[in-house]
Amino acid sequence: MMETITLAPGLSICRIINGMWQVAGGHGYITPQKAVSEMELYHKSGLTSWDMADIYGPAEEFFGKFRQNLEKSGHDLSGLVGLTKFVPNSGSMSRTIVERAIRNSILQMNVTSLDLVQFHWWDYDDARYFDALYHLTELRDEGKIKHIGLTNFDTAQMQIMLDEGFTIVSNQVQYSIIDQRPQVEMEKFCKKNNIQLLAYGTLGGGLLTERFLDFEPTRIDLNTYSLQKYRNMIDAWGGWGLFQKLLQVLDKIAKKHHTSIANIATRFTLDKPQVVGVVIGARLGIAQHIEQNKQTFSLKLDPDDHSAIREVTLQANDLFHVIGDCGSEYR
Numbered sequence: 001m002m003e004t005i006t007l008a009p010g011l012s013i014c015r016i017i018n019g020m021w022q023v024a025g026g027h028g029y030i031t032p033q034k035a036v037s038e039m040e041l042y043h044k045s046g047l048t049s050w051d052m053a054d055i056y057g058p059a060e061e062f063f064g065k066f067r068q069n070l071e072k073s074g075h076d077l078s079g080l081v082g083l084t085k086f087v088p089n090s091g092s093m094s095r096t097i098v099e100r101a102i103r104n105s106i107l108q109m110n111v112t113s114l115d116l117v118q119f120h121w122w123d124y125d126d127a128r129y130f131d132a133l134y135h136l137t138e139l140r141d142e143g144k145i146k147h148i149g150l151t152n153f154d155t156a157q158m159q160i161m162l163d164e165g166f167t168i169v170s171n172q173v174q175y176s177i178i179d180q181r182p183q184v185e186m187e188k189f190c191k192k193n194n195i196q197l198l199a200y201g202t203l204g205g206g207l208l209t210e211r212f213l214d215f216e217p218t219r220i221d222l223n224t225y226s227l228q229k230y231r232n233m234i235d236a237w238g239g240w241g242l243f244q245k246l247l248q249v250l251d252k253i254a255k256k257h258h259t260s261i262a263n264i265a266t267r268f269t270l271d272k273p274q275v276v277g278v279v280i281g282a283r284l285g286i287a288q289h290i291e292q293n294k295q296t297f298s299l300k301l302d303p304d305d306h307s308a309i310r311e312v313t314l315q316a317n318d319l320f321h322v323i324g325d326c327g328s329e330y331r
């Protein structure tokens with residue numbers, strides 16, 4: 001059984017979202033044709049929601065081609081969802097600049113209106129992000145965008161945006177067994193303000209799998225940008241030794257439920273309050289885990305599983321204290 005959920009009015013998503021950062025480079029050689037045709041496999045299996053960004057190389061273009069192929073072959077497009085991001089460099093956020101970026105995403109993705117635009121801003125001290133939000137809101141009101149979300153904004157900035165009168169439906173942040181910072185402040189804030197969370201980094205780029213059980217990778221083994229990124233996160237969290245303890249516990253839980261460590265990690269994050277969906281990276285045309293990941297939907301974690309996980313995570317550093325609230329790692 002698939003799990004779907006309403007992210008915002010009129011926007012229903014599959015709770016496992018296919019992440020497309022992996023096609024942007026640093027994750028092995030992606031063959032465009034192979035990648036686009038593999039997207040159909042995900043769609044046909046029910047994994048019909050995609051996460052991309054204007055800065056993820058060919059991701060939006062792949063989505064547009066894939067969508068066109070579906071349309072041509074007479075497929076039902078009603079369940080297809082494309083979530084993208086607007087990640088501008090610092091600078092003037094005039095109407096022309098914002099509109100041009102949105103128009104480009106619309107063109108690339110072969111849609112008439114963007115389902116969700118998740119806005120990222122690098123420097124909170126640069127107040128021009130309010131200009132960007134103002135223009136995104138205008139474009140939403142004109143029908144070019146259905147909903148405005150955020151990515152990697154912290155709770156304090158979200159409060160400021162709401163105080164300024166902006167309507168935000170979601171924030172996409174790192175959320176996993178390793179990184180549980182959202183539950184310190186953001187979760188409560190989002191619940192109060194009806195903002196949903198989309199989680200990434202849930203599998204630590206693939207580290208939270210059997211592949212790394214009883215095996216310490218060298219820098220050469222960490223052969224994707226995401227493995228490298230999340231290895232650094234593990235080092236800040238408590239180091240490889242503690243991570244092995246965690247993997248051993250997760251492996252036991254996985255065996256008990258006849259499933260995999262990846263599914264335990266995904267279920268754990270999906271069950272967090274305010275989390276509507278987990279974005280799982282897909283190395284299109286290189287590796288796919290469609291059927292395995294769908295098994296998450298029939299998995300239920302019990303209190304013993306949670307306390308076994310907690311026993312390890314309690315020994316870790318408090319990442320909120322070490323790094324700061326969600327998104328601080330980018331600033």
Ligand SMILES: NC(=O)c1ccc[n+]([C@@H]2O[C@H](COP(=O)([O-])OP(=O)(O)OC[C@H]3O[C@@H](n4cnc5c(N)ncnc54)[C@H](OP(=O)(O)O)[C@@H]3O)[C@@H](O)[C@H]2O)c1
Pocket residue numbers: 018019020021022051052151152172173199200201202203204205206207209226260262263279280281282283287288289292293
């Ligand atoms: N907003 C942001 O700033 C931000 C930042 C990072 C990511 N994201 C989004 O989140 C997505 C996820 O990326 P991520 O870097 O966080 O990676 P991730 O989802 O934690 O890990 C993805 C990797 O996990 C492995 N995997 C997936 N399912 C598996 C299974 N069932 N069993 C074993 N291994 C499995 C795959 O490795 P193999 O390919 O090696 O098999 C895959 O490449 C991105 O594509 C992007 O859309 C957003």
